[in-house]
Amino acid sequence: xxxxxxxxGRMAAVSALALSLAAGPAAAQLAALGTPEGQVNIVAWPGYxxxxxxxxxFDWVTGFEARTGCKVNVKTANTSDEMxxxxxxxxxxxxxxxxxxxxxxxxxxxxxxxNLSLIPSWDTVxxxxxxxPWYVVNGVHYGVPYMWGPNxxxxxxxxxxxQPPTSWNVVFEExxxxxxxxxxxxxxxxxxxxxxxxxxxxxxxxxPELGITSPYELNEDQxxxxxxxxxxxxxxxxxxxxxxFIQMDDFKNEGMAASGTWPFQVNLLQxxxxxxxxxxxxxxxxxxxxTTMMHAxxxxxxxxxxxxxxxxxSNLMSDLSVWFGANPAVPxxxxxxxxxxxxxxxxxxxxxxxxxxxxxxxxxxxxxxGPGACVPYYRxxxxxxGVIGGR
Amino acid sequence: xxxxxxxAAAPAPAARAPAVLPDRGPGDRLSxxxxxxxxxxxxxxxxxxxxxxxxxxxxxxAALLAQSFFSIDPFSGLTVREFxxxxxxxxxxxxxxxxxxxxxxxxxxxxxxCALIGFPVAYFAARYARGxxxxxxxxxxxxxxxSSYLVKVYAWKLILAKEGIVxxxxxxxxxxxxxxxxxxxxxxxxxxxxxSYLGTWIVFVYVWLPYMILPxxxxxxxxxxxxxxxxxDLGATRWQTFRTVVLPLAMPGVAAGSIFTFSLTLGDYIIxxxxxxxxxxxxxxxxxxxxTAGNIPLAAAFAVVPIVIMLVYLWLAKRRGAFDAx
Numbered sequence: 280x281x282x283x284x285x286x287x288g289r290m291a292a293v294s295a296l297a298l299s300l301a302a303g304p305a306a307a308q309l310a311a312l313g314t315p316e317g318q319v320n321i322v323a324w325p326g327y328x329x330x331x332x333x334x335x336x337f338d339w340v341t342g343f344e345a346r347t348g349c350k351v352n353v354k355t356a357n358t359s360d361e362m363x364x365x366x367x368x369x370x371x372x373x374x375x376x377x378x379x380x381x382x383x384x385x386x387x388x389x390x391x392x393x394n395l396s397l398i399p400s401w402d403t404v405x406x407x408x409x410x411x412p413w414y415v416v417n418g419v420h421y422g423v424p425y426m427w428g429p430n431x432x433x434x435x436x437x438x439x440x441x442q443p444p445t446s447w448n449v450v451f452e453e454x455x456x457x458x459x460x461x462x463x464x465x466x467x468x469x470x471x472x473x474x475x476x477x478x479x480x481x482x483x484x485x486x487p488e489l490g491i492t493s494p495y496e497l498n499e500d501q502x503x504x505x506x507x508x509x510x511x512x513x514x515x516x517x518x519x520x521x522x523x524f525i526q527m528d529d530f531k532n533e534g535m536a537a538s539g540t541w542p543f544q545v546n547l548l549q550x551x552x553x554x555x556x557x558x559x560x561x562x563x564x565x566x567x568x569x570t571t572m573m574h575a576x577x578x579x580x581x582x583x584x585x586x587x588x589x590x591x592x593s594n595l596m597s598d599l600s601v602w603f604g605a606n607p608a609v610p611x612x613x614x615x616x617x618x619x620x621x622x623x624x625x626x627x628x629x630x631x632x633x634x635x636x637x638x639x640x641x642x643x644x645x646x647x648x649g650p651g652a653c654v655p656y657y658r659x660x661x662x663x664x665g666v667i668g669g670r
Numbered sequence: 671x672x673x674x675x676x677x678a679a680a681p682a683p684a685a686r687a688p689a690v691l692p693d694r695g696p697g698d699r700l701s702x703x704x705x706x707x708x709x710x711x712x713x714x715x716x717x718x719x720x721x722x723x724x725x726x727x728x729x730x731x732a733a734l735l736a737q738s739f740f741s742i743d744p745f746s747g748l749t750v751r752e753f754x755x756x757x758x759x760x761x762x763x764x765x766x767x768x769x770x771x772x773x774x775x776x777x778x779x780x781x782x783x784c785a786l787i788g789f790p791v792a793y794f795a796a797r798y799a800r801g802x803x804x805x806x807x808x809x810x811x812x813x814x815x816x817s818s819y820l821v822k823v824y825a826w827k828l829i830l831a832k833e834g835i836v837x838x839x840x841x842x843x844x845x846x847x848x849x850x851x852x853x854x855x856x857x858x859x860x861x862x863x864x865x866s867y868l869g870t871w872i873v874f875v876y877v878w879l880p881y882m883i884l885p886x887x888x889x890x891x892x893x894x895x896x897x898x899x900x901x902x903d904l905g906a907t908r909w910q911t912f913r914t915v916v917l918p919l920a921m922p923g924v925a926a927g928s929i930f931t932f933s934l935t936l937g938d939y940i941i942x943x944x945x946x947x948x949x950x951x952x953x954x955x956x957x958x959x960x961x962t963a964g965n966i967p968l969a970a971a972f973a974v975v976p977i978v979i980m981l982v983y984l985w986l987a988k989r990r991g992a993f994d995a996x
Contacts, residue, residue, distance in 0.1 A: 518865040518948050519948035522943075531833075532828060533831050533862060533864065533865065534833060661765065664769075665765030667950065668768045668769065668950055669949065670764060670768065
């Protein structure tokens, strides 16, 4: 599939190039829909666009294809950087960009403004997301919201018994857990530099004198305090997790007691009858919010708009939120029975905790503390490697 | 009578002007060209493999090397295509030196482990196994290579897990104290076998063992029996024979096998990802730098490290005659 998708993508890129050369500078946004082009090429997270091939009941593609005649070609990407690279390469119409990638795409002029009047279901979008800063720049909408979710604290209910954890301290500080044994070697942490933000968020609550206002904007002192906390955490962590399925295996076979995780793993483990539950602790949680964005040179704009409308109006939001353990961008998808999701399911996925979630953004040097005041992301990367290596 | 002189004279003009038959087609012209210029045929035959080696293999290596002399702009994260040694200087940062040292130490330990475990197996196969036993030996050694590498590593993760079969068996025979004492060792120990350096080492040794046994066996089979008999005739004990005759003659095989185990460990990025403490190895670091971090120059610089180490290693191995046993 990938090969043909890419070949098609290249051809599309060439024609898009020809088109943009002919038309001069691309128009700000599409004025009206044309005839569907017959296909739409999407860069997406794994599991985001399902056509019933993984599990029969999870399908939000075939209906769209039958109705519009737009064949959906998916290229999955595993990291935000990969997504940005693919969009820079060109040949795609849409991307499900997370908060760290979306602003980079806007700044790099890889995505185009969206004409909201061409998306009839726009009004049904969650009011909390309608003007979110990770895709709306100077009042211009560069996409439509897709899915969002928190990074929750998962814990083993047999270890914690009737005293479920209320703070992230169980993964940051050495302590005796309710089952009488230390947490040393029994907690996990995310194996990605963005976990520094989780440490910063913990400090934001417990050490207000540091003056942290956002876990993604840290000056040198705040950054150092976060790294020190992570070095302390290294003593407790036997293995960091980066692969959802390896983490689930660790909760089954390694006697793990607690870890930050996605609702995805919690749901799957519970379905497997593993005694786990999750909570958003008092310090709050970090999280992700994804947006469907359209390439500046999209070769299939009509199909792309039809897909964006489809994401908001069909069973997609509802079923995907069940499948991925995330929250729909359309609140009605939780309740109106368009898919499998229910109000309880949304609550479990953290739908009501929007205000307690600090959504993922790329740390940059020029932050609200002043130009060059914050530690940029590339240092997060190298320093986190050092921390995991025991430095 | 008149015919005879003409017949005898006939070869003479032929000797003066070479017998050139008329070309029967382009095939003849082609073969004539090749016959006259033998170098051309050789060049044509060797061109495709040379192109493959030169363009695809060395070309990509050169591209990699070139990337390592670029650097990354700290603010935009874009690659700056200007010559600099700053990226290599970054390799010398303590955290990165740790990674290199950790990887080389692991590769050396894995090689030593493979040699120690593999030698008796190879010795038995070369000296004693005959007929069916020999076939069984080859099957036993090669069988693990036929199953998927990933499946084997994931299986090992389960085997070594805290609640896995090893702990279960150890507990069953009442030896938990020994396992716990081993896991309590500094550096190599950990919370469980699957989250310790010891576990990473076990899996590496298992996965690369066949690559060590096969060249060792080849070298051992080449040790002539007459030498062993001569050694015995001269009054050497079995241990003396082994130490002064067999072992030196088997060394090229050990060196050849070590090239595989050492280089494979040096570049692997799957095993330390699944079994171990999450501390980075060179391969894993390259994978992360080129993917998540988007730092191609540093990834390239890291990739150059095993190449340099292997060049030195191969040079040393060649001096020990490792290539005679391949």
